[in-house]
Amino acid sequence: MAKYSKFAAVGLLLAFPLLVSSDYYRHIMILALMWVVIGSSWNLLAGYTGQISFGHAIFFGVGAYSAGLCTTKLGISAWWGMLIGGPMAMLFGFVLGAICFRLRGTYFNLATLALAEILRLVAKSWVSLTEGMMGILTIQTFRSKVPYYYLAFGIAALCVFAIWAIIRSKWGYYFVAIREDQDAAEHLGISAFRYKSISLLVSSFFTGVAGAFYMNYMGFIDPDVVFSLYYISIMAILVAIIGGAGMIWGPPVGAFIMVLLQELFRSAFFGYLPKWISEAHAMAFGILVIVVIRFMANGVVGDWVKLSGLFTRQKAPIPSVTSGN
Amino acid sequence: MHFFEVRRLTKAFGGLIAVNDLTFQVEEGEIYGLIGPNGSGKTTVFNLITGFYPITSGAVLFRGKQLNGIPTWKVCKEGVGRTFQIVKPLRRMTVLENVMTSAFCRTSNTHVARDKALEVLHFCEMDKKIDFPAKGLTIGDRKRMEIARALATAPKLLLLDETMAGLTPQEQYEGVELIKKIRKSGITIIIVEHIMHVIMNLCDRILCINYGQEIVKGSPSEVANNQAVIEAYLGKE
Ligand SMILES: Nc1ncnc2c1ncn2[C@@H]1O[C@H](COP(=O)(O)OP(=O)(O)OP(=O)(O)O)[C@@H](O)[C@H]1O
Ligand SMILES: [Mg+2]
Numbered sequence: 181m182a183k184y185s186k187f188a189a190v191g192l193l194l195a196f197p198l199l200v201s202s203d204y205y206r207h208i209m210i211l212a213l214m215w216v217v218i219g220s221s222w223n224l225l226a227g228y229t230g231q232i233s234f235g236h237a238i239f240f241g242v243g244a245y246s247a248g249l250c251t252t253k254l255g256i257s258a259w260w261g262m263l264i265g266g267p268m269a270m271l272f273g274f275v276l277g278a279i280c281f282r283l284r285g286t287y288f289n290l291a292t293l294a295l296a297e298i299l300r301l302v303a304k305s306w307v308s309l310t311e312g313m314m315g316i317l318t319i320q321t322f323r324s325k326v327p328y329y330y331l332a333f334g335i336a337a338l339c340v341f342a343i344w345a346i347i348r349s350k351w352g353y354y355f356v357a358i359r360e361d362q363d364a365a366e367h368l369g370i371s372a373f374r375y376k377s378i379s380l381l382v383s384s385f386f387t388g389v390a391g392a393f394y395m396n397y398m399g400f401i402d403p404d405v406v407f408s409l410y411y412i413s414i415m416a417i418l419v420a421i422i423g424g425a426g427m428i429w430g431p432p433v434g435a436f437i438m439v440l441l442q443e444l445f446r447s448a449f450f451g452y453l454p455k456w457i458s459e460a461h462a463m464a465f466g467i468l469v470i471v472v473i474r475f476m477a478n479g480v481v482g483d484w485v486k487l488s489g490l491f492t493r494q495k496a497p498i499p500s501v502t503s504g505n
Numbered sequence: 506m507h508f509f510e511v512r513r514l515t516k517a518f519g520g521l522i523a524v525n526d527l528t529f530q531v532e533e534g535e536i537y538g539l540i541g542p543n544g545s546g547k548t549t550v551f552n553l554i555t556g557f558y559p560i561t562s563g564a565v566l567f568r569g570k571q572l573n574g575i576p577t578w579k580v581c582k583e584g585v586g587r588t589f590q591i592v593k594p595l596r597r598m599t600v601l602e603n604v605m606t607s608a609f610c611r612t613s614n615t616h617v618a619r620d621k622a623l624e625v626l627h628f629c630e631m632d633k634k635i636d637f638p639a640k641g642l643t644i645g646d647r648k649r650m651e652i653a654r655a656l657a658t659a660p661k662l663l664l665l666d667e668t669m670a671g672l673t674p675q676e677q678y679e680g681v682e683l684i685k686k687i688r689k690s691g692i693t694i695i696i697v698e699h700i701m702h703v704i705m706n707l708c709d710r711i712l713c714i715n716y717g718q719e720i721v722k723g724s725p726s727e728v729a730n731n732q733a734v735i736e737a738y739l740g741k742e
Contacts, residue, residue: 348615349613349615350609350613350615350618353602353605353606353609353618354606354609356595356597356598356602356606357595357598357606360594360595360596360597360598361593361594361595361596363557363593364589364593364594364595365578365595365606366557366576366577366578366581367555367557367577367578367581367586367587367589367593368578368581368606368607368610368654368658369578369581369582369607369609369610369658370578370606371576371578371579372578426597
């Protein structure tokens with residue numbers, strides 16, 4: 181994408197709440213910005229470092245509950261969760277990495293899946309701490325969506341910028357080297373264990389912050405939502421893959437596409453299509469993933485030229501996939 | 506004290522003894538050849554030196570320090586670089602990025618790493634290839650990039666595993682010149698190679714192994730004329 185189109189996109193995002201006063205559209209944009217954070221975090225770990233997580237709900241849920249418990253257990257504002265949520269999620273990331281990253285193979289992938297489910301069940305049954313299925317309800321600070329919008333925008337911008345800077349640094353080269361060939365990386369002086377852990381820590385931090393934001397914004401969480409395999413863990417993967425994994429601008433683009441699609445299905449295309457359509461969204465996403473992987477393995481961003489070529493009949497050049505994208 | 510030393514090195518893969526009681530020393534500035542028929546254990550020796558496989562028994566000493574037991578990435582930091590017989594390019598990176606990655610072994614600064622990588626690529630005469638994606642390189646360029654990548658970690662000892670295999674005669678000639686240049690720059694080299702004129706041309710001393718065991722050690726001419734070596738390669742009459 182051309183440079184100015186990025187600036188234009190950022191400008192448009194900044195002006196959005198001034199241009200659109202509908203709370204409904206603002207709400208969708210806030211969710212999309214939150215998904216920019218989660219998708220980009222997943223992308224750092226999986227797209228760049230090659231460690232695929234099936235359980236990013238771990239970090240999202242831990243962040244959300246950190247914020248919620250601030251109010252219910254500590255009697256302080258849930259906004260403290262914005263500070264505590266990230267580090268708490270990192271703690272879980274640290275332990276997970278320490279156990280799984282010394283081993284090869286699918287241990288990490290499966291462990292993320294298992295831990296997210298375990299945490300969901302724990303949050304459900306440890307009623308004295310979490311209120312169980314009742315969930316945690318807090319009173320939102322602002323009635324207007326505008327402060328939440330700019331907060332979400334700020335977190336998203338910070339997250340994307342941080343990951344952009346990391347990818348250009350030694351860490352970024354090391355992450356990609358591990359993704360490409362862990363044995364070669366070890367022989368080049370790279371401790372795969374250490375750098376996989378670093379990648380996981382950064383990824384879990386931002387996902388935890390997103391979770392804490394969600395608690396503050398929605399004012400309500402329960403285990404089945406924030407530790408959800410489908411709504412969080414798989415959505416994180418979809419956001420990154422649809423947009424383009426291993427590319428800075430992939431997940432941000434994917435976030436807007438996925439949140440919009442989800443909303444279209446949820447509302448049965450704003451009521452224009454029969455209601456049962458909203459039940460079919462899991463299947464539709466499944467089909468979407470198959471189509472994207474089959475025809476646009478680099479996602480919407482990576483295969484933009486190919487995609488626009490469908491309409492302009494231009495031949496796609498060979499994509500250059502370097503760490504710098 | 507020897508610059509580099511392997512003492513009674515043994516490696517068993519289950520019942521298979523891939524390296525059997527191997528002892529040799531390499532002195533600073535030397536090019537040391539390690540030869541033997543296919544499957545004789547040469548690559549395994551390299552994998553034991555770099556800690557990629559844990560050793561069964563014996564010791565590896567580098568400048569008086571024991572290398573066995575420390576992880577592979579630390580062996581690299583100690584100053585041992587290597588190339589792979591079956592090349593391992595970081596495929597979705599450019600040549601420059603590949604070499605920069607290894608240059609980060611000695612610095613955390615991107616500009617310093619980049620300069621070091623450019624310097625090494627110039628040394629290896631790969632200036633024109635720096636922006637090529639690694640996955641699109643010819644086998645000759647892949648092998649050369651492996652050497653560049655190893656050099657960018659600033660090694661004192663370089664392990665070369667069949668860097669000439671699959672190259673054209675012209676590329677082999679250039680490869681020999683490159684290795685001579687590397688030695689001149691002060692790096693000690695252990696080289697595994699099947700191509701005899703390369704080995705004979707480059708090495709100061711040679712160790713020939715078969716079934717993981719030493720057959721003979723000596724100068725190139727001594728090894729080339731040794732009856733046991735000829736039998737190991739060609740079989741008994
Ligand atoms: N990881 C492993 N597990 C089991 N056996 C192995 C392993 N690596 C090597 N071997 C065996 O050890 C022996 C020595 O193999 P090695 O690759 O070291 O030989 P080589 O001298 O490098 O041969 P070549 O000239 O073909 O490269 C072979 O019999 C091989 O099958
Ligand atoms: Mg070999």
